[in-house]
Amino acid sequence: MNYLTKQHSFWLTLLFLFGLTACQSAPTVQDVSGPILNDDAFPLAKDVHIESEKDIFRLDKEARNYVKRTVGHIDDPIERTETLARSIFKRLSFDLLYSGDANTTANETFHNRAANCLSLSIMTYALANEADLSVRFQDVQIPEYWTRRDGISLLNGHINLQIVPRPRNANSFYFYNRGYQIDFDPQALRQNFPKTQLTKQQVIAMFYNNKGADALLSNDRDRAYAYFSAALKVEPGFDSALVNLGFLYRVSELYTLSERAYLKALASSPDNLTAWENLAYLYNYSNKMQQAQEILARVESKRLRNPFYHLDLGRREFDQGDLQGALAHFNRALAIDNDRHEIFFALARTYHAMGQKTQSERYLKKAKRTTKNLQEKELYQGKLDLLSRSSI
Missing domain, CATH: 1.25.40.10 (Tetratricopeptide repeat domain)
Incomplete structure (x- = not known):
């Protein structure tokens, strides 16, 4: 990799x-x-x-x-x-x-x-x-x-x-x-x-x-x-x-x-x-x-105790089409640090790819709440607005 x-x-x-x-x-x-x-x-x-x-x-x-x-x-x-x-x-x-x-x-x-x-x-x-x-x-x-x-x-x-x-x-x-x-x-x-x-x-x-x-x-x-x-x-x-x-x-x-x-x-x-x-x-x-x-x-x-290590591994699994593997890594990252918008967005994206829109919306909202960057808040709101009809 x-x-x-x-x-x-x-x-x-x-x-x-x-x-x-x-x-x-x-x-x-x-x-x-x-x-x-x-x-x-x-x-x-x-x-x-x-x-x-x-x-x-x-x-x-x-x-x-x-x-x-x-x-x-x-x-x-x-x-x-x-x-x-x-x-x-x-x-x-x-x-x-x-x-x-x-x-x-x-x-x-x-x-x-x-x-x-x-x-x-x-x-x-x-x-x-x-x-x-x-x-x-x-x-x-x-x-x-x-x-x-x-x-x-x-x-x-x-x-x-x-x-x-x-x-x-x-x-x-x-x-x-x-x-x-x-x-x-x-x-x-x-x-x-x-x-x-x-x-x-x-x-x-x-x-x-x-x-x-x-x-x-x-x-x-x-x-x-x-x-x-x-x-x-x-x-x-x-x-x-x-x-x-x-x-x-x-x-x-x-x-x-x-x-x-x-x-x-x-x-x-x-x-x-x-x-x-x-x-x-x-x-x-x-x-x-x-x-x-x-x-x-x-x-x-x-x-092993770095949430971004698991986040990166999860992104790799996602890119390779292993959504369950990606989800496992993202959840490990979340267990270590539950205050990072990047982790919530990774979970939202994975659930969307799995067709679980309720879960995807839930984690997108968490990502929006967690980020302190106004530009990112607008980005996440835009994804929430488009969730029902486009990929995220």
Whole structure:
């Protein structure tokens, strides 16, 4: 099964999933030697335009004027921070649609009607800088969470922003300067997951990784390689980009390079289950069955209490036409966490496919009640309105 890693503020990691067995001890990560990149294997990659740091964070005159109109008249840094944050969310509520594959620069996001959370975070960072506010990115340590696109499972990460008012002058300071947290996923914000600070370079690498994952989903391997290599030149140990590069090498039948990329990812992040699972698939593909099963056993034991693991397995069963198997996985996910609209919708969709419209309607209503996103509420209401005469 296929997995990528992406940013929801998010980055993608490609993954494969197949039969798992009982828990065993973790394999030891081998030393990695030899080059990770192979430009000769993707000769057209050199012609791909890669956005520079300036390109990613640039704002045009219209965007800069928006900041000036919004907070240019406000002297107090705290009030300026609050006003800018409120204005951004108000603007997004009226003008923007969420799209997981909308990996755009700050200026593109400002003008487009679609964006994902990484793009929104990059745009907000640029706007806050224009407003002379101190802003930093944070990596939010969410549990493994998958979405599906074009038959591929996308493992998502998440980032948010913290804006801190700058003192008015060198002789000023604030007793309380933790700042204001801006998160475009209210569920992640509400659950208060642990966070670590990210550098601007790490976020640039995430942007490149997302662009590479999108290219790989479109089967544009040269473009995918160009972006993955760009990400690794900015952040050589970025495990998500290494896993995605390993996936690209595997589908390109460059198996030695694929293993090397996975092992380097694990050397950087030994607990990266996505890297382990992709490595297991590679070993299974290479007839190293025992090594593959040892890895998969450990991965499964760590995922059994993750509702999104069962949600992802259920989606796979659904795609393969096994509705009873899908239902079993979705119910396991619900038993672990009964406060996720994605699980309720998965159950509604499965019951609809089984012809049980009463149950389908019941879970659609639960999905609508549970989500905090107005766009999703409207989507679920639309499905409720069409339930009797169309598929969901």
